[in-house]
Every structure is written in structure tokens, then in C-alpha cells.
Amino acid sequence: SAVISQKPSRDICQRGTSLTIQCQVDSQVTMMFWYRQQPGQSLTLIATANQGSEATYESGFVIDKFPISRPNLTFSTLTVSNMSPEDSSIYLCSVVGGTNTEAFFGQGTRLTVV
Amino acid sequence: EDQVTQSPEALRLQEGESSSLNCSYTVSGLRGLFWYRQDPGKGPEFLFTLYSAGEEKEKERLKATLTKKESFLHITAPKPEDSATYLCAVRGGSQGNLIFGKGTKLSVKP
Numbered sequence: 001s002a003v004i005s006q007k008p009s010r011d012i013c014q015r016g017t018s019l020t021i022q023c024q025v026d027s028q029v030t031m032m033f034w035y036r037q038q039p040g041q042s043l044t045l046i047a048t049a050n051q052g053s054e055a056t057y058e059s060g061f062v063i064d065k066f067p068i069s070r071p072n073l074t075f076s077t078l079t080v081s082n083m084s085p086e087d088s089s090i091y092l093c094s095v096v097g098g099t100n101t102e103a104f105f106g107q108g109t110r111l112t113v114v
Numbered sequence: 115e116d117q118v119t120q121s122p123e124a125l126r127l128q129e130g131e132s133s134s135l136n137c138s139y140t141v142s143g144l145r146g147l148f149w150y151r152q153d154p155g156k157g158p159e160f161l162f163t164l165y166s167a168g169e170e171k172e173k174e175r176l177k178a179t180l181t182k183k184e185s186f187l188h189i190t191a192p193k194p195e196d197s198a199t200y201l202c203a204v205r206g207g208s209q210g211n212l213i214f215g216k217g218t219k220l221s222v223k224p
Contacts, residue, residue, distance in 0.1 A: 001160065009155075042118070042214040043158070043201070058211075092157050101146040101205060103212055105157035 002027050002095050006106035013083055013113050020079045021109045023093030028073035033103070034066070037090040046091075049076045083113045116141040116207045120200075120215035127192055127222050135187040135218045137202030145210060147185050149178050150201040152217065158201055192222045 003026040013019050023032060034046040046066055047057040055068040069077045080087055093106040119138045127133055139147065146165055150158035162171040164180040171178045175196065177188040187200055199217040207213075 004157075006157075040216065042216045043203075043212075044214075045211055097160075102148055102160055102163050103203075104160055105150075108155075108157045110155065 001097060001104050002029065004093055004095060004104060004106035006093050006109055008109055009107060010110040011112070013111065015084050015113055017083055018079055018081045019083065019111060020077050021091055021093070023076045023078070023106055025074045025095055029095045030073070031096065032070065032076045033094040033096075034068065034076075034078045035092040035094060035105075037092060037108070039089075043092065046078070080111065083111075085113045087111065088113045116204070116213050118202055118204055118213050118215035120202050120218050122218060123216070124219045125221070127189075127220070129193055129222055129224050130191045132188070132190045132192070134189070135200055135202075135220070137185040137187070137215055138183060139185070139202075139204045139213075140183075141204045141206035141213065142208075143206045145205040147180055148203045148205070148212070149176075149185070149187055150203065152199045152201055161200075189220070192220075194222045194224050196220065197222045 005024045007022045032049045035043045037043045045058050046061045047055045049055045049068045049070040051070045051073050067079045090108045090110050092108045094103045121136045146163050149161040152158045162178040167182045169180050175190050179186045199219045201217045203212045203214045
């Protein structure tokens with residue numbers, strides 16, 4: 001399984017500001033995934049980040065709100081832009097394992113917007 | 115529409131009291147059903163993958179089983195350290211994305 005490091009682990013931000021979350025993997029992976037986990041809700045896929053191309057966003061998520069970078073095969077960032085209290089959530093980075101089925105997750109970033 | 119429903123939402127057990135968690139799913143073209151454990155403040159930790167009806171996987175006090183419509187996570191003689199939220203997810207459909215349930219929060223009291 002891959003070792004995934006996320007930074008920061010938590011943050012409290014003012015509304016209207018932006019936060020960039022970093023995800024580092026200990027091995028090269030083709031695709032990296034960003035999820036959101038709202039309180040009491042299931043994990044929801046935000047977007048898939050491929051190296052060398054634009055991220056693919058799921059329904060309900062847009063690039064202007066959640067811009068993603070993928071500069072190489074071991075690193076990605078997710079920015080939560082112009083934050084509002086509704087963005088308070090846990091954000092998770094994920095990669096798929098060697099069998100290309102099971103997913104592995106970072107420890108998450110707990111974001112609180114005040 | 116692909117979906118995953120987990121029950122119960124919360125489960126309280128005494129140490130040593132065995133029980134089961136349920137995961138019902140609807141998905142076209144199942145490519146795998148996954149169980150994860152999530153501790154507070156941490157990301158989900160992978161436990162099992164099941165691919166076909168009748169398949170079973172075991173790890174310590176946990177045993178996962180799969181039918182065509184649901185999966186069970188059996189916990190035998192649980193200990194307080196088994197307390198966590200257990201998530202179920204399926205991969206399938208045209209996109210092959212993971213679809214998660216809301217989880218079952220398990221509390222095991224000594």
C-alpha cells in the first residue's frame with residue numbers, strides 16, 4: 001500500500017479566503033483523487049487529478065471553486081477557494097492500489113470556516 | 115442509480131459481544147466491494163476487498179462476506195480498540211468510481 005501524507009492536518013480559516021491542501025505519495029501513481037467528507041455524510045469524490053492534464057471534476061464541483069494541480073506523479077494540491085462555512089469538512093487525498101481497485105487514503109485535512 | 119446503504123448508523127457493544135454490520139448496495143457491474151475502518155481525525159484505513167458473491171475475507175476479529183445485494187462485516191468478540199467508524203464502498207458503473215456509504219459508528223465498551 002502507498003504512504004500518503006497530507007498537509008495541513010487541520011486549519012481554521014476566515015470566510016472569503018482560500019486554503020491549499022498538499023498531498024504527497026511515496027510512489028509514482030497515475031491518478032490521484034480528492035474527496036470531501038462532510039459531517040454525518042459519506043465520502044464524495046470531488047475530482048480526479050492526472051499528471052499532465054486538467055483534473056476531471058464530478059457533478060456539483062467546479063474548477064473555479066476547487067482548483068487542482070498535479071505537477072508530477074507523486075504530488076497534488078487541492079485549493080478550496082473563496083471559502084464559506086458550508087465548506088467546513090474533511091478533505092481527503094487518495095490513490096488506487098496495485099490491483100487498481102482498492103483505494104488508499106491520506107489522514108485528511110479537517111477544515112473549519114468561520 | 116448506484117448507491118450504498120449501511121446499517122445500523124451506530125452500534126454499541128459490550129466487549130466480547132459479537133455482532134454484524136450491514137452494507138446493502140445497488141451498482142451496475144460490480145468491480146469490487148471494500149470495507150474501511152476510520153478512526154476520529156484520520157483517513158479511512160483499508161480492510162478488505164470482495165469481488166464476487168460467496169467470497170469471504172478474514173482479519174483478526176473481522177470477517178467480511180458478500181452476496182449479490184449486500185455485504186456483512188462480522189465482528190467476533192470485539193475489544194474496545196475495535197471502536198471506530200466502518201465504511202463500505204463499491205466500485206462499479208460506467209465511471210468505475212468508488213461510492214461510499216455513510217458508515218457505521220461502532221463503540222465497544224469494556
